[in-house]
Amino acid sequence: MVAEKVFSQLRRGTLEYCVLALLQDDERYGFDLVKALSKVDGLVTTEGTLYPLLARLRREGLVDTVWRESESGPPRRYYTTTAAGTAALAAFIVDWERFRGSVDSVLGLGGRR
């Protein structure tokens, strides 16, 4: 793929907001969160790199974690969004729509919506 480098950078920049978006409705078990992202076409190339991403979001206060007992096996770490995470996502969505519209209009893909 010619644009592989571009897309790896786009992924790097947008993935954390996809994480925040998935956490808006509900808390999620780390493993389930990773698998959910990994099922989206073209979004995740290496599942393992999502764990450092989640750790960074937690350090930045955009997500929080809680340990929950599971019926089988050891306790599971669940991720939830924080107020800061929700705010960051809202701000990103505004910028993203404008950015996407700009790129689309220049590329002739339907113009501004």
Next chain:
Amino acid sequence: MTVRHTADELVDAYLKYLGEAAEPLPEERRTELLAEVRTHVAEERAAGVVTPEEVRAMLARLGDPDEIVAAATDGLVMVKRQPRFRSRDVATLLLLSFGGFLYLLGWVAGVALLWTSDRWTREEKLLGTLVLPFGFLPVALLGTLSTAACRADLNGEILGCGGYTYPGWFQVPIMIALAAVQLVALFVLVKNARPRRSAGLRG
């Protein structure tokens, strides 16, 4: 390459490689990352990844351990940190203090090491050189000179010293002062030693 690996062997090799690749990470991050990946693998296997082929594909989805570690170093400035004291710096301080006892030459070697080191600034090097020349040797000499050269009476009263008089009340405070000054200088050098504080012969 044609060797058949069991699923366990593949997983163990992967986790071992990841553990080694994560070595430079801060301990807390490393432990957490390894735990997360270990949990991930366990969940995958519990959810039906069984055969070596399936395990191989699962590990490929997880990604290259080096890449995962690179993602975890994001935002960290990874610097190979030099230890504050190399053996040459310890030798420098020992020779400056006690090198005088090695036919004086030890101290000279200590000064040479001091001035070619990057651990100290110019001012600290001056301090290390001038306080005191030959380290603790003058302090010790002062002590032996008096006992060797002074005659004392039965009560320990000093009668006189060699060709010159050496009042006892004078000598002890001087020795203490010299030793104290020396210790302070040594303390300053130990406390301030850091890599690259001045140009040294070798970093």
